[in-house]
Amino acid sequence: MSVAFSVQDLRFKYPSAKEDTLKGISFEVKEGEIFGLLGPSGAGKSTTQKILIKLLEDYKGSVKYFGKDLKDLGKSYYEEIGVGFEVPVHFSKLTALENLKFYSGFYKSKADIRELMERVGLWEYRDKKVGEFSKGMKVRLNFVRALLNKPRVLFLDEVTNGLDPKNARIIKDMIAEYRKDGGTVFLSTHLMNDVEQLCDRIAFCVNGSLVEVSTPRELKLKYGKREVKVEYNENGNLSTAVFSLDGIGENEEFVNLLKSKQIETIHSGETSMEEIFIIVTGVELNERTEAV
Numbered sequence: 001m002s003v004a005f006s007v008q009d010l011r012f013k014y015p016s017a018k019e020d021t022l023k024g025i026s027f028e029v030k031e032g033e034i035f036g037l038l039g040p041s042g043a044g045k046s047t048t049q050k051i052l053i054k055l056l057e058d059y060k061g062s063v064k065y066f067g068k069d070l071k072d073l074g075k076s077y078y079e080e081i082g083v084g085f086e087v088p089v090h091f092s093k094l095t096a097l098e099n100l101k102f103y104s105g106f107y108k109s110k111a112d113i114r115e116l117m118e119r120v121g122l123w124e125y126r127d128k129k130v131g132e133f134s135k136g137m138k139v140r141l142n143f144v145r146a147l148l149n150k151p152r153v154l155f156l157d158e159v160t161n162g163l164d165p166k167n168a169r170i171i172k173d174m175i176a177e178y179r180k181d182g183g184t185v186f187l188s189t190h191l192m193n194d195v196e197q198l199c200d201r202i203a204f205c206v207n208g209s210l211v212e213v214s215t216p217r218e219l220k221l222k223y224g225k226r227e228v229k230v231e232y233n234e235n236g237n238l239s240t241a242v243f244s245l246d247g248i249g250e251n252e253e254f255v256n257l258l259k260s261k262q263i264e265t266i267h268s269g270e271t272s273m274e275e276i277f278i279i280v281t282g283v284e285l286n287e288r289t290e291a292v
């Protein structure tokens with residue numbers, strides 16, 4: 001499998017900032033994977049995405065796209081990537097369809113706008129001015145915009161932010177399908193659900209540094225508690241027992257409990273990605289890193 005992005009010791013400082021926002025980060029995004037950059041507010045996720053899409057140029061270190069230095073890539077790079085910006089940018093006086101046709105006009109390769117709009121439930125609102133759209137409708141339109149040029153790599157920054165669960169699910173399904181068809185995704189988010197359900201690999205970003213890059217499964221094995229929690233009914237009262245997963249088949253107490261009691265729930269004591277994030281980084285995801 002080829003490497004879509006190879007990032008080495010990436011450093012970046014905003015002109016107005018006192019210190020580096022990115023403090024030397026290195027990672028690879030493989031072709032065909034969904035790579036998640038996860039971190040609390042202010043960690044540097046959007047800054048990283050902006051560098052990878054050539055919006056911020058004065059960085060130190062090296063960024064390679066399929067082996068070529070990003071700095072040497074010309075306009076053709078924009079034919080290959082699709083970008084979902086953190087804050088949707090649309091022309092509010094134009095209709096949704098007019099917006100998409102306008103952006104589609106920049107590209108040689110063109111996706112089927114109607115098909116995409118139907119999928120996200122916006123086709124029936126195609127002639128409505130975007131200024132009259134709800135937040136969630138703008139977010140969905142923003143996602144469609146990212147797919148207009150049938151990109152080889154998709155950048156998504158907080159892609160489901162502001163969506164209700166049904167619409168978030170539709171977008172996540174579309175991202176998974178895009179990957180299945182061979183696409184590569186760079187997803188930055190602070191939302192655990194997005195990461196757990198979608199990402200093949202995750203990088204934890206805190207205060208401009210990456211602290212761990214791994215698969216969700218490896219992280220769960222490494223930091224998860226290997227336990228099973230059983231809730232059962234005892235004389236009308238709910239009781240709880242916790243067992244180690246190791247050797248559970250031979251654990252008589254566990255087996256007897258299953259045989260003799262009315263079981264209400266059984267859960268493996270999986271540590272959530274949110275708990276893992278806190279263990280690995282010592283930072284709550286909803287904290288700003290400066291506060292630490």
Ligand SMILES: Nc1ncnc2c1ncn2[C@@H]1O[C@H](COP(=O)(O)OP(=O)(O)OP(=O)(O)O)[C@@H](O)[C@H]1O
Nearest residue numbers: 014016017021040041042043044045046047048190
């Ligand atoms: N244009 C700018 N000029 C100066 N500093 C900036 C600029 N944009 C971002 N920053 C700072 O850089 C740091 C990283 O910001 P960034 O937007 O990359 O964070 P993030 O991880 O995407 O956070 P969030 O989850 O809130 O979107 C923050 O401290 C932020 O204040």
Ligand SMILES: [Mg+2]
Nearest residue numbers: 045046086157
């Ligand atoms: Mg951001």
